Amino acid sequence: MTEKLYWDNPYDTRFEAKIIDIDKSGIILDKTLFYPEGGNQISDKGVIINQGNTFNVDHVIKKEELIVHHISEPFGEKLKKGDNITGEIDWEYRYGIMRAHSSQHVLSAVFKNLLDIDTIRANISFEDVSIHISRSVSEIELKNVLIHFINICTLKNLKFRSKIVPRNDLKDLNEQIRGGITPDSDLR
Structure with missing residues (x-):
């Protein structure tokens, strides 16, 4: 191991x-x-x-x-x-991926909170982030999502943190968890 x-x-x-x-x-x-x-x-x-x-x-x-x-x-x-x-x-590479990963989570959360649209899949690389969402959006909806996303990422200056949640405590976070959870591990 x-x-x-x-x-x-x-x-x-x-x-x-x-x-x-x-x-x-x-x-x-x-x-x-x-x-x-x-x-x-x-x-x-x-x-x-x-x-x-x-x-x-x-x-x-x-x-x-x-x-x-x-x-x-x-x-x-x-x-x-x-x-x-x-x-x-390679720190520059790692940090770029970390930032891309975090931005994907924020963008997916904005889609969910504003339009109740789930992210089906995300692809993250050093120079590209793409998400696949559960339905099509209009140009107006996309503009609204992007305005919220930009405000969160630039104007609010929010701090990101992560933590490990023991499997026994996951039931308390049920509404906040998207996607599947492996049956034998904690959640980060």
Whole structure:
């Protein structure tokens, strides 16, 4: 199992870890700050440093309870099971994705609150956010949504925060939760 440091420390950029396995997809660490691809959001990227060698991490995936870090160049014997490494997140890239992710939540909430329209799916990458909503909207409705969205994002200067909600407390938040919840985990 890979310890997911990105949940508790999303603003950290550097970490120490140990390689616990290597497979054809990449290397698996005992802990990581690299956020994996999932939920229609792209993964983090950055570097792994070992004994003076720097390796580019260009893609990260979740494989059951493990996080696999794809190294973009051949590493041969330079990375081995049991090696201690330093990982560094590409902060500009991570922060851009975090901001895009948060903006998607705000935009989806505005659609829901103003027009009772659900977001069916969202796609988040570094340079693009798209949402698929449950019905078509008129130009006037879209303009109204965008005015509210811009006011929230610029004029109100609201702070964003996240927290982990234990599974037992989810029933108290039922009306605030959109989408499905995995049956065996807490909600962030």
